[in-house]
Amino acid sequence: xxxxxxxxxxxxxxxxxxxxxxxxxxxxxxxxxxxxxxxxxxxxxxxxxxxxxxxxxxxxxxxxxxxxxxxxxxxxxxxxxxxxxxxxxxxxxxxxxxxxxxxxxxxxxxxxxxxxxxxxxxxxxxxxxxxxxxxxxxxxxxxxxxxxxxxxxxxxxxxxxxxxxxxxxxxxxxxxxxxxxxxxxxxxxxxxxxxxxxxxxxxxxxxxxxxxxx
Numbered sequence: 001x002x003x004x005x006x007x008x009x010x011x012x013x014x015x016x017x018x019x020x021x022x023x024x025x026x027x028x029x030x031x032x033x034x035x036x037x038x039x040x041x042x043x044x045x046x047x048x049x050x051x052x053x054x055x056x057x058x059x060x061x062x063x064x065x066x067x068x069x070x071x072x073x074x075x076x077x078x079x080x081x082x083x084x085x086x087x088x089x090x091x092x093x094x095x096x097x098x099x100x101x102x103x104x105x106x107x108x109x110x111x112x113x114x115x116x117x118x119x120x121x122x123x124x125x126x127x128x129x130x131x132x133x134x135x136x137x138x139x140x141x142x143x144x145x146x147x148x149x150x151x152x153x154x155x156x157x158x159x160x161x162x163x164x165x166x167x168x169x170x171x172x173x174x175x176x177x178x179x180x181x182x183x184x185x186x187x188x189x190x191x192x193x194x195x196x197x198x199x200x201x202x203x204x205x206x207x208x209x210x211x212x213x214x
């Protein structure tokens with residue numbers, strides 16, 4: 001999808017449920033306690049994986065949604081902050097449309113801390129955003145915790161302890177905690193509408209897109 005957006009100059013969006021897993025960032029993989037963190041993830045039923053974008057470890061429960069927005073670029077040297085601002089605004093507006101009381105920001109000692117996060121107004125972190133820039137396209141991506149705060153808090157505590165990174169289990173929030181639905185499908189539809197807006201959209205199967213070699 002990323003390669004196609006760069007070739008064709010047309011933005012693309014994917015929202016999906018990755019399934020139960022724990023995604024480690026590059027800094028995590030270099031930490032002394034990385035092997036112990038991986039073992040802790042497995043013990044809690046979260047298969048460990050590594051990702052190429054984003055910061056520290058993030059846990060995906062069964063209802064967690066991931067999103068990836070491929071944005072074609074005219075100049076890879078500009079627009080980084082503008083893309084972040086646009087994404088966090090779209091995310092906040094989309095979640096508010098579901099009834100969730102959310103705002104930009106995150107509580108102290110949160111998992112995968114970053115400047116572009118979304119939190120429940122009276123609770124924990126609900127979503128975070130990362131960005132990777134190539135020559136012709138940027139990938140703005142993130143994850144949204146729809147529900148299931150308990151398992152996420154339980155696995156992240158020993159994982160962050162092993163990585164020697166400050167973490168408060170109470171900083172984990174969810175769309176449901178913020179007053180929104182606990183149904184991932186309802187949240188997925190809101191995210192798609194929030195990022196695509198009123199532009200004409202073509203729905204396609206990611207598996208049908210050409211690869212970088214085609």
